[in-house]
Amino acid sequence: MGEKLMRKLSSGSLDFEVYFSDKAQEMKASEIRELLKLVETSDVISLAGGLPAPETFPVETIKKITAEILNTHADKALQYGTTKGFTPLRLALADWMEKRYGIPTSKVEIMMVAGSQQALDIIGRVFINPGDIVVVEGPTYLAALNAFKYYEPEFVSIPMDDNGMMIDLLEEKLEKLRAEGKKVKFVYTVSTFQNPMGVTMSLDRRKRLVELAQEYDFLIVEDSPYSELRYSGEPIPPIKHFDDEGRVIYLGTFSKIFAPGFRLGWVAAHPHFIRKMEIAKQALDLCANPFGQVIAWKYVADGYLDEHIPRVIEFYKPRRDAMLEALEEYMPEGVKWTKPDGGMFIWVTLPEGIDTKLMMEKAVAKGVAYVPGEAFFAHRDVKNTMRLNFTYVPEEKIHEGVKRLAGVIEEEIKAIKD
Ligand SMILES: Cc1ncc(COP(=O)(O)O)c(C=O)c1O
Secondary structure, eight states, rough: OHHHHHHHHTTTTTGGGSSHHHHHHHHHOOHHHHHHHHHHSSOOOOOOOOOOGGGGSOOHHHHHHHHHHHHHHHHHHHHHOOOOOOHHHHHHHHHHHHHHHHHOGGGGGEESSSSHHHHHHHHHHHHOTTTEEEEEEOOOOOOHHHHHTOOEEEEEEEEEEEEEEEHHHHHHHHHHHHTOOOOEEEEEEOOOOOOOOOOOOOHHHHHHHHHHHHHHOEEEEESSSTTBBBBBSSSOOOOGGGGGSSEEEEEEEEETOGGGGOOEEEEOHHHHHHHHHHHHHHHHHHHSOOHHHHHHHHHTTHHHHHHHHHHEEEHHHHHHHHHHHHHHHHOOOEEEOOOOOOSSSSEEEEEOOOOOHHHHHHHHTTTTEEEEEGGGSSTTTOOSSEEEESSSSSSHHHHHHHHHHHHHHHHHHHHHHO
C-alpha cells in the first residue's frame, strides 16, 4: 500500500504503530528502495536491480512439463506436501549435486525451501542466540544481514579482495576472539560470484576455511545461487565438497537457473541439522510449494536443467563483457572495479571521500541508477562503493548507463579535488 493511502486511512483512527512488537518497530524500509521505485517508472537506465533477465525463463519447457504433470501427478502436485519436500526432487537434486560438485549423496540430506532466502531465516532461527558471533563478508548479501539481524547476532565483518573473503584476516580475528574467550557460531559466505562483488573465493581459501572451522569449531553457511552462471575460467568445487564432518550448510536455488517465480531453493546439510530446520520450517509454511516442486523434479530429472544452463550463460556473457568494456572505456582514473568470471554483479570502488549514497540523486538526474554499497556492509562503514547489475538490461543500455555514470563520477572526483 502506498504511503499516501496509508496516511489517509490512518487519520483520526487507531495509533497503529503502538501495536507493533519492539522488533517490528525497528524494521525500516530502505531509503534507497524508495528512490529505486521512482527509477522503475522513468527512463533512467537502472543498473541497480538484482533480477535475472525474463528472456532466460524456459517458458516452453515449463508449459510442456506443467501439462504432463497435471495429467500424471496432479494428486501430488496439488496436495499439501511433506515439510522436507517432494522426495523424487530431493533425490534428483542430491544426484545432480554429486555429479556436478562431487558432494556424495550419502553425506547430505536435502530440504526444499521457499527460495534460499527462506533458508537464511531458518538458519537464523535454528542457530543464532542473541549475542552469538556471526562472521560475514565485507561486503555481503544485504538480505542475509537483514534475515540474521532479527535474531540479534553480533556481526564480525571480514574484508574481501579479488579472491573472496581474506581468510588470513579471518584467522587473526578468530585468534583474537579466542584470547577473549569468545567463539564464532558460523561464517556466512557467498562463495562463488558473490553478491555484491562478483568475486569467487579461491580454492586455497576454501580449503583453509574448512580447516579453520575444525580448528576453531564453527559452522559454515555456503550460499551459492550464482555458481552455475560461469562465463569464463574453470569451475571450482564448493566449500561443501571439502567438508567431511557436516560443518557446511549449503544453500542452492532454482532462482537463477530456472525462474525465481517458483520460489524454490534447497538446503543440503547433515541430516541432524536438516531435522531441526525441518521443525522450524513447519511453523513457517508447512511445506514449500508442491506444484512447483513437482515441476522442478521433471526439470532436473529429465535433463532440462543441464540443457538450460548453457543457454543462460550464452545470454548473460555478452552483457558481462559489455559492462567490463564500458567501464574500461569510460571510467575516470582512480575508479576500480571487479572483473567477475560469472554471476550478475560488478563492484565499483570510487576514490575515498565520495559517498555513493549522496551521489545517487545526481546519478538518477543524469539517467542512471546503481545500488550504493554502504548497506552491504554489516557496520555500514564504507561509503565509496556501488553494485552494478549486468543481467537485466541489454548491451546498448549497459554501455549508455556506464557512460552516464562515469560522467557523474568524474564530476564528483573534480568536486572533492577542489
Ligand atoms: C546471495 C544470495 N542469497 C540468496 C538469495 C535469495 O535467492 P532466492 O530467490 O533463492 O530466495 C539471493 C538473491 O538474490 C542472493 O543473491
